[in-house]
Amino acid sequence: MTGLGGLLALPAWRGTAVLAGEPGGVSLRTVVLLDAPDQLGASGAREALVVLAGPSWRSAPAWQLDALLRRAADAGARAVLLAGTDPLPGPTRLLCTRLELCVLGGEAALLDLATAAAVHLAAPEVASARAVLDVSRAVADGRVSGPGPLVALCARLLGAPVALADASGSVLHGDLALVVPRPAEPVVQRDRTAAGAVTARPVLLPGLRSVQRWLVARVPADSGPVAVGAAEDLLCAASTAVAGWLAAERTAVERDARGRAALLTDVLRLTGEPSPELRQRAAAAGWPLAGWHVGVRVRTGGATDVAGLRAEALRRSAEAGLQLVLAEHGDGWSGWWSTDRSPSAVEVRHLAERFRRLHEGLRQLTGCATGVGRPHQGPAGVARTLSEAADAALLAAGRPEQGRFLHVDQLGVAQTLLAWTRTETFEPAARSLLEPLLADPSLVQTLGVYLDAESSLSETATTLGIHRNTVAQRVARIERLLEVSLGDHEQRLALQLACRAVGPGGPGGPGGSGGRT
Amino acid sequence: MPDTIDDDDGWAVRAVSAADAPALVRGADVLGSGGGGDARPAGLLFAHAVGAGAVQLLDPDGATDHAVSFVGMVGAASAFTEELPGGGEFARALRAVERWTGARATALASLEAAGLNGLTALATAVSCALPVVDVDLCGRALPRLEQFSLAVVDGALPPLALALPGGHVLVVEGGDGPRCERVVRAVLAAEGGWAAMATAPVRRADWARVGPVRTTRRCLELGARLEALGASVSNDDVTAALGARLLGAGRVVEVARRAGAGFGRGSACVRDQRTSALLRLEMENEYLVAFEDGAPVATTPDLLVVLERRTARVVACDRIRRGDDVVVLQLPAAAFWGHPEHAAQVAPRAFGLDVDPVLALQPAGSPW
Numbered sequence: 015m016t017g018l019g020g021l022l023a024l025p026a027w028r029g030t031a032v033l034a035g036e037p038g039g040v041s042l043r044t045v046v047l048l049d050a051p052d053q054l055g056a057s058g059a060r061e062a063l064v065v066l067a068g069p070s071w072r073s074a075p076a077w078q079l080d081a082l083l084r085r086a087a088d089a090g091a092r093a094v095l096l097a098g099t100d101p102l103p104g105p106t107r108l109l110c111t112r113l114e115l116c117v118l119g120g121e122a123a124l125l126d127l128a129t130a131a132a133v134h135l136a137a138p139e140v141a142s143a144r145a146v147l148d149v150s151r152a153v154a155d156g157r158v159s160g161p162g163p164l165v166a167l168c169a170r171l172l173g174a175p176v177a178l179a180d181a182s183g184s185v186l187h188g189d190l191a192l193v194v195p196r197p198a199e200p201v202v203q204r205d206r207t208a209a210g211a212v213t214a215r216p217v218l219l220p221g222l223r224s225v226q227r228w229l230v231a232r233v234p235a236d237s238g239p240v241a242v243g244a245a246e247d248l249l250c251a252a253s254t255a256v257a258g259w260l261a262a263e264r265t266a267v268e269r270d271a272r273g274r275a276a277l278l279t280d281v282l283r284l285t286g287e288p289s290p291e292l293r294q295r296a297a298a299a300g301w302p303l304a305g306w307h308v309g310v311r312v313r314t315g316g317a318t319d320v321a322g323l324r325a326e327a328l329r330r331s332a333e334a335g336l337q338l339v340l341a342e343h344g345d346g347w348s349g350w351w352s353t354d355r356s357p358s359a360v361e362v363r364h365l366a367e368r369f370r371r372l373h374e375g376l377r378q379l380t381g382c383a384t385g386v387g388r389p390h391q392g393p394a395g396v397a398r399t400l401s402e403a404a405d406a407a408l409l410a411a412g413r414p415e416q417g418r419f420l421h422v423d424q425l426g427v428a429q430t431l432l433a434w435t436r437t438e439t440f441e442p443a444a445r446s447l448l449e450p451l452l453a454d455p456s457l458v459q460t461l462g463v464y465l466d467a468e469s470s471l472s473e474t475a476t477t478l479g480i481h482r483n484t485v486a487q488r489v490a491r492i493e494r495l496l497e498v499s500l501g502d503h504e505q506r507l508a509l510q511l512a513c514r515a516v517g518p519g520g521p522g523g524p525g526g527s528g529g530r531t
Numbered sequence: 532m533p534d535t536i537d538d539d540d541g542w543a544v545r546a547v548s549a550a551d552a553p554a555l556v557r558g559a560d561v562l563g564s565g566g567g568g569d570a571r572p573a574g575l576l577f578a579h580a581v582g583a584g585a586v587q588l589l590d591p592d593g594a595t596d597h598a599v600s601f602v603g604m605v606g607a608a609s610a611f612t613e614e615l616p617g618g619g620e621f622a623r624a625l626r627a628v629e630r631w632t633g634a635r636a637t638a639l640a641s642l643e644a645a646g647l648n649g650l651t652a653l654a655t656a657v658s659c660a661l662p663v664v665d666v667d668l669c670g671r672a673l674p675r676l677e678q679f680s681l682a683v684v685d686g687a688l689p690p691l692a693l694a695l696p697g698g699h700v701l702v703v704e705g706g707d708g709p710r711c712e713r714v715v716r717a718v719l720a721a722e723g724g725w726a727a728m729a730t731a732p733v734r735r736a737d738w739a740r741v742g743p744v745r746t747t748r749r750c751l752e753l754g755a756r757l758e759a760l761g762a763s764v765s766n767d768d769v770t771a772a773l774g775a776r777l778l779g780a781g782r783v784v785e786v787a788r789r790a791g792a793g794f795g796r797g798s799a800c801v802r803d804q805r806t807s808a809l810l811r812l813e814m815e816n817e818y819l820v821a822f823e824d825g826a827p828v829a830t831t832p833d834l835l836v837v838l839e840r841r842t843a844r845v846v847a848c849d850r851i852r853r854g855d856d857v858v859v860l861q862l863p864a865a866a867f868w869g870h871p872e873h874a875a876q877v878a879p880r881a882f883g884l885d886v887d888p889v890l891a892l893q894p895a896g897s898p899w
Contacts, residue, residue: 077811083825103787
């Protein structure tokens with residue numbers, strides 16, 4: 015009870031009369047003692063009881079009291095206390111009704127009344143501060159060592175249900191009936207329900223944008239706005255403790271991820287038999303090196319919390335029907351599936367389906383691109399299939415039309431190579447290589463046909479329907495412009511690829527066919 | 532006779548006749564800002580004196596070579612109304628100050644061209660056969676001698692002669708504005724309550740720098756517009772006719788009066804019919820400050836005018852009663868008071884009201 019009604023019921027306030035306005039429903043936050051009207055700032059008295067402690071306002075001209083009441087109301091005051099219980103002039107009473115300001119006259123010393131009011135108004139805040147302190151002490155002293163007991167302590171201190179939920183809002187500890195109003199918005203939330211006011215606070219870790227956990231409490235409907243504020247304060251204190259535990263867990267996760275990344279690097283370097291030491295480390299990590307392996311590479315981009323999502327990735331692969339070894343990279347995961355015998359073509363196709371399902375699951379989460387390698391045998395096979403998967407994943411990133419999922423089996427080697435020339439990184443390089451020729455499209459065309467025709471002038475002339483001498487002239491001009499010799503086989507190779515990328519059929523060119531596999 | 536100035540708006544030299552009296556009275560009441568005394572008796576006085584003739588009203592710009600004596604009534608307007616002048620008081624005061632200073636006045640002007648003094652100079656001009664220069668010392672009604680523009684500009688007043696209704700004549704010379712004010716008040720309290728006053732003839736090259744100008748013309752124009760409105764007019768019509776700002780309109784819910792150190796004080800509260808806002812008018816002899824819901828919205832030296840809603844007649848401070856149905860307007864003060872070096876004497880603090888001035892802007896090119 016922190017309304018004006020509560021103050022009027024105080025024993026110290028006996029004899030205080032309402033001189034103007036309606037005391038019912040007036041809520042108060044603080045008490046402001048006023049000697050002179052200029053002390054009131056623009057909002058210095060929000061939800062305050064202003065006590066006119068200065069010279070007697072009773073003997074001042076009516077306009078001065080009016081002006082003061084107006085300033086108090088403008089500053090946010092809800093009530094004014096002045097000395098004496100004599101009635102106010104009629105217009106001043108009208109003004110108070112208009113300003114929604116309640117004026118009280120006190121018989122007792124104003125300072126005593128103000129003190130009693132201040133103590134009364136501060137009581138709920140003191141109680142709330144005590145609860146916050148209890149939580150902090152319990153955590154600091156180690157009496158509460160985990161989220162479960164913390165939630166129980168908060169519930170006991172608040173006398174209301176409290177819960178800890180994960181990022182999606184499903185309850186991990188505490189009252190299962192509590193719901194996070196809008197789990198997608200990482201801000202403190204308030205929601206009014208029939209059962210009471212629900213308040214939810216996100217637990218965040220520095221450096222990670224996503225919400226880690228939610229702390230939720232429901233304050234019964236009849237306990238008022240102050241109780242909601244107290245609950246929010248308490249959840250705030252509890253959230254720092256939860257964040258601390260999460261950070262500790264996180265450190266362990268990162269340490270494991272680093273260990274796996276180091277082991278993966280060593281496995282990928284394998285060309286022959288692994289050393290006994292590597293074998294031991296792989297066995298300790300539960301990584302099968304013997305048998306046949308099919309690798310997968312998931313590229314997510316650097317912003318994804320790869321270590322934090324590992325458990326989720328494993329869960330989704332289990333859902334897709336895959337038992338995978340999974341290791342973290344800076345921008346995603348590498349994983350492989352192992353079997354004792356050489357998988358048949360049908361099995362590989364089924365497997366690819368499952369990998370695609372895994373990819374679909376992860377893609378909703380991270381927007382990733384995924385590549386799958388071919389089956390290879392033995393410890394060195396792990397490295398080979400993962401390397402194929404990595405190439406496929408790189409290509410997949412440029413293929414939205416295939417859902418950014420590629421299986422190396424679908425690609426001939428020549429196609430893989432050609433596909434490389436269609437990537438976003440190769441095309442600008444090709445363009446800069448052919449830059450001197452781009453002003454004249456016929457030169458690029460001639461160069462492409464000439465190289466395809468194994469450097470035969472007459473065949474080029476036939477293909478293009480021009481004279482042989484024209485071709486010879488153009489080739490000479492091309493060599494001059496590019497400052498290369500077309501007799502050099504390496505230059506020839508580079509230029510031929512570049513012509514594929516830039517010429518007709520290449521990206522940006524007419525009739526570009528990014529969809530070829 | 533000075534050369535007539537070639538001015539086609541008709542105000543360079545304006546003949547004011549008995550026919551102008553009704554408009555003059557209404558305009559002078561408006562510029563009284565609730566004080567200055569009821570102009571009607573003075574209107575009768577002027578109409579009776581001028582008969583079928585006319586008084587020349589000279590525009591100040593063309594009257595700079597005139598020696599102007601400012602005349603008017605000082606003291607309680609109610610006493611003036613009760614003990615009406617014999618008719619010769621103003622001329623007697625003028626002759627006395629002329630004799631004292633040895634200078635002849637070639638024209639008259641009003642001490643304050645508002646309230647009943649809006650017409651006393653014109654009435655006197657008839658009996659003295661002098662023209663009237665349209666310049667005055669207040670531009671509205673003001674209660675104290677130290678607030679006269681001559682005192683504000685020069686720091687002192689010229690010699691003054693007072694002709695009391697009992698027949699005595701008094702000359703006051705020397706001393707600053709407040710001293711003169713104290714002496715004159717003491718005499719009035721002791722003898723009759725009012726006196727006709729005339730200043731020594733004053734000659735100035737630029738009347739606009741000495742006093743508010745064309746206040747009588749303002750009275751005539753505002754009065755004529757009010758007369759033209761006729762009876763039963765709307766608030767908006769009156770507001771537009773006067774070029775005013777509407778502060779509120781409704782019933783007077785309370786009038787409180789109290790005795791002060793000098794003049795009596797009081798406040799009238801009007802509850803706006805449309806918005807229910809509470810408009811408090813703090814008054815001395817004039818309405819000084821208007822507070823809307825406790826916040827000042829208009830202050831002296833602007834004119835706060837209270838009109839009876841039905842008739843658009845001015846309700847003076849001493850007449851306002853609980854239950855009156857009124858319109859409250861704000862009119863901009865004469866441009867003279869807009870200068871910062873002139874404003875202090877007429878700002879709310881000069882009347883003991885600790886409020887910053889809240890003024891309306893005089894429209895550009897305004898003649899007053």
